[in-house]
Amino acid sequence: MENRTIAITRTFDDIEAATHRAIASIGGMQSVMQGGRNALLKPNFVAGRNATTGSTTHFAIIKAVAEEVRACGAKPFLCEIPGTEFDCEATYTLLGLEQFCQDNHISLLRLDPEGGAEDWIEIQATGARVLRQFRVPRLLHDQGTRLINLPVLKTHVVSIMSLSMKNLMGILPRPERRTMHTFGIDQCIVDMNFGIQPDLTIVDGCVGQDGDGPLYGDCADLQVLVAGRNNLAVDLVCCQLVGVKPRSVPHLKLALAQMGKPDWQVVGEEMSILKQFILPQKKSLYRSIFWSMFLLDYPYSWLAERGKHLCTTIYNSGLVGTRPQINQERCTRCGTCVETCPLPNVIDLQILKINYQSCQRCLLCYEQCPEHAISVKGYSGART
Ligand code: SF4
Numbered sequence: 001m002e003n004r005t006i007a008i009t010r011t012f013d014d015i016e017a018a019t020h021r022a023i024a025s026i027g028g029m030q031s032v033m034q035g036g037r038n039a040l041l042k043p044n045f046v047a048g049r050n051a052t053t054g055s056t057t058h059f060a061i062i063k064a065v066a067e068e069v070r071a072c073g074a075k076p077f078l079c080e081i082p083g084t085e086f087d088c089e090a091t092y093t094l095l096g097l098e099q100f101c102q103d104n105h106i107s108l109l110r111l112d113p114e115g116g117a118e119d120w121i122e123i124q125a126t127g128a129r130v131l132r133q134f135r136v137p138r139l140l141h142d143q144g145t146r147l148i149n150l151p152v153l154k155t156h157v158v159s160i161m162s163l164s165m166k167n168l169m170g171i172l173p174r175p176e177r178r179t180m181h182t183f184g185i186d187q188c189i190v191d192m193n194f195g196i197q198p199d200l201t202i203v204d205g206c207v208g209q210d211g212d213g214p215l216y217g218d219c220a221d222l223q224v225l226v227a228g229r230n231n232l233a234v235d236l237v238c239c240q241l242v243g244v245k246p247r248s249v250p251h252l253k254l255a256l257a258q259m260g261k262p263d264w265q266v267v268g269e270e271m272s273i274l275k276q277f278i279l280p281q282k283k284s285l286y287r288s289i290f291w292s293m294f295l296l297d298y299p300y301s302w303l304a305e306r307g308k309h310l311c312t313t314i315y316n317s318g319l320v321g322t323r324p325q326i327n328q329e330r331c332t333r334c335g336t337c338v339e340t341c342p343l344p345n346v347i348d349l350q351i352l353k354i355n356y357q358s359c360q361r362c363l364l365c366y367e368q369c370p371e372h373a374i375s376v377k378g379y380s381g382a383r384t
């Protein structure tokens with residue numbers, strides 16, 4: 001029988017302890033693993049901004065989940081292909097993922113982001129309308145693998161909310177993600193969820209983000225986790241917690257119409273609005289530019305070297321996107337930004353310029369500059 005339980009747990013005391021509580025409340029990890037040998041953990045590491053910004057999944061949640069997986073005699077794997085405009089390895093470096101995985105006995109799955117046949121396998125999505133077949137990691141296709149979805153509770157400038165259903169995009173290769181952006185992101189998110197159903201979802205609302213999420217919105221400081229088995233039900237509960245009408249989120253509206261409203265039963269904390277979320281401003285120009293970058297990527301990638309995408313090239317030009325910029329009048333050349341930047345040779349203090357070919361827009365330099373000599377440019381995160 002389907003487990004309809006949704007657990008709401010606050011993280012005030014300790015995030016790891018709260019994660020263990022949430023897992024126990026939905027029936028325990030044994031009931032999720034059911035003898036499976038592997039667990040594929042899918043966090044939200046869309047870019048290299050750490051969890052205190054509300055952009056990415058908190059390591060404490062992943063650590064607790066991995067412990068529970070191992071206690072069931074199974075092996076935890078972590079898999080995430082960051083957003084197309086970001087470099088995979090640089091994102092892992094910014095987040096310190098390699099070390100974290102090593103310390104916690106988690107295997108970091110490094111897959112070919114372009115969908116090479118050795119790493120990926122195509123599946124059919126019964127009930128899908130646009131994205132009828134797509135590739136997923138080969139490991140996920142193994143009968144002994146369980147999928148544990150670990151999204152972040154935040155807004156999204158393109159899809160309004162980024163919750164459980166949308167988070168699965170990060171285990172699709174980049175060509176599929178281009179298809180989704182080009183042919184209707186909202187329907188494609190629903191289609192993707194017809195094809196992949198996680199065995200467990202725990203939404204990270206330790207911080208969360210509203211306004212212009214998913215990367216440069218406002219920290220929401222929700223201090224909550226929401227766990228369950230059904231992605232749509234989990235997302236509907238998350239919306240209630242932040243005062244968002246599900247039908248104002250286009251992919252949830254489509255999911256309700258095409259999948260039907262699921263039943264659920266909440267355990268744990270009482271359901272009340274934790275914070276009234278401010279949704280992203282409608283930036284039609286930004287959305288049109290973003291959409292056309294994916295459309296034009298088809299001819300671009302036929303001509304360019306494998307692995308190069310138009311949106312990466314445009315972002316790397318330093319002309320668009322959220323990006324730091326040094327104010328030459330204010331800068332004292334103290335060197336703090338260079339020490340803070342986790343990537344090598346990005347900031348040149350001789351000429352006071354940032355190399356946008358390698359900068360991954362984490363904004364740590366902006367946050368640490370003692371002279372406030374770094375400003376942030378760009379459409380989203382309009383801090384200047
Ligand atoms: S931290 Fe600020 S003041 Fe110091 S070198 Fe960098 S930009 Fe200049």
Ligand code: SF4
Pocket residue numbers: 324340341342343346347354358359360361362363364365366
């Ligand atoms: S230059 Fe600043 S924004 Fe760019 S990667 Fe380094 S710390 Fe992050």
